[in-house]
Amino acid sequence: MSSSTSSTKPSVAIIGGTGQLGEPITSVFLTDYKASFSTVRVFTRDPSATKAQDLAKKGAEVVALDLNSLATALAGTDVVVNLLASSVSEEDRNKVGEAAVKAGVKVFFLGEFGLDHRLVDFSGYEHPEWAEKQEIAKATRAIAKGTQTKVIALYSSIFVEILLGPYLGFDLQNNVFTPYGPASQKFATTSKADIGRATASLSLLALDPKTAASVPDLVRIAGSIVTFEDVRDIFARVKGVPKGEIQSVDIEAAIARLRSEKGHAGNLLDYIRVALGKNWADFSENDNELVNPGQKAWKWKTLEDQIRSL
Numbered sequence: 001m002s003s004s005t006s007s008t009k010p011s012v013a014i015i016g017g018t019g020q021l022g023e024p025i026t027s028v029f030l031t032d033y034k035a036s037f038s039t040v041r042v043f044t045r046d047p048s049a050t051k052a053q054d055l056a057k058k059g060a061e062v063v064a065l066d067l068n069s070l071a072t073a074l075a076g077t078d079v080v081v082n083l084l085a086s087s088v089s090e091e092d093r094n095k096v097g098e099a100a101v102k103a104g105v106k107v108f109f110l111g112e113f114g115l116d117h118r119l120v121d122f123s124g125y126e127h128p129e130w131a132e133k134q135e136i137a138k139a140t141r142a143i144a145k146g147t148q149t150k151v152i153a154l155y156s157s158i159f160v161e162i163l164l165g166p167y168l169g170f171d172l173q174n175n176v177f178t179p180y181g182p183a184s185q186k187f188a189t190t191s192k193a194d195i196g197r198a199t200a201s202l203s204l205l206a207l208d209p210k211t212a213a214s215v216p217d218l219v220r221i222a223g224s225i226v227t228f229e230d231v232r233d234i235f236a237r238v239k240g241v242p243k244g245e246i247q248s249v250d251i252e253a254a255i256a257r258l259r260s261e262k263g264h265a266g267n268l269l270d271y272i273r274v275a276l277g278k279n280w281a282d283f284s285e286n287d288n289e290l291v292n293p294g295q296k297a298w299k300w301k302t303l304e305d306q307i308r309s310l
Contacts, residue, residue, distance in 0.1 A: 012081065013043060015080065017060070026040065026060060029200055030059050039061060042060045044063075068095075070103075072103075082097065114155065116157075156188075157188035177246045194221070197292070197298050202290075214290065220285070223300040228246060231307075
């Protein structure tokens with residue numbers, strides 16, 4: 001990873017830096033990339049919370065989040081990472097991008113870090129959370145147009161830490177695997193820490209005049225590219241158990257159910273399972289070499305690494 005001289009080190013603000021993704025991303029900035037950033041500021045609604053105080057002990061500046069005065073608070077900040085939870089209203093999440101642009105931030109990361117909207121097609125039954133994300137991205141890019149703020153969407157597919165559960169079709173306890181559709185469809189999975197490393201790497205690349213032009217507005221990364229069959233086989237090999245049973249579920253029936261719910265009552269996990277089955281989470285074409293050429297900065301955590309840790 002690269003670092004800057006003390007006089008040119010950039011600063012980063014992480015909005016929602018104590019959340020399920022925010023905390024591991026913040027930790028990466030405070031450890032692996034500590035030498036590259038002058039200041040890591042964490043904006044949270046409760047600075048007294050245990051997670052916030054733990055990050056403060058690691059060197060973070062913890063700040064109470066006030067969306068109405070955020071532009072003032074971000075003055076002089078180089079990079080802003082928006083990790084506000086989807087439970088926060090669309091209006092309030094929009095305020096983060098507005099404040100970042102108003103403050104003259106150089107690099108702004110949208111609150112994406114999931115499926116790539118360019119690949120999925122839930123036409124007619126779009127989940128409200130994803131629809132809101134696309135609207136926020138559109139509004140933020142419109143505000144940033146013609147300013148110095150570069151807006152980046154980083155897509156990382158499914159977090160490897162949450163992938164392996166029966167809720168997504170991976171019942172490891174019973175050694176049963178239930179994909180929606182074919183078990184041979186490829187999909188990507190990435191660890192939260194690696195998402196943090198990619199975010200830090202992209203920040204430095206986008207800030208450096210020598211490399212800024214190489215950073216696209218939409219970036220795709222993948223710690224592993226696997227199939228349900230791969231997961232079954234890796235689990236059997238690593239844990240020394242027989243290859244489990246694959247029980248494919250009718251994906252068209254699942255889609256019909258989601259359509260009948262019109263996206264409003266549908267379980268988000270069912271949408272993810274459809275995306276896996278439709279090959280919409282296959283990130284075989286990705287920007288791994290841009291953020292981590294030859295894995296010289298770090299080694300991507302793989303699905304096998306995750307299984308070994310269980």
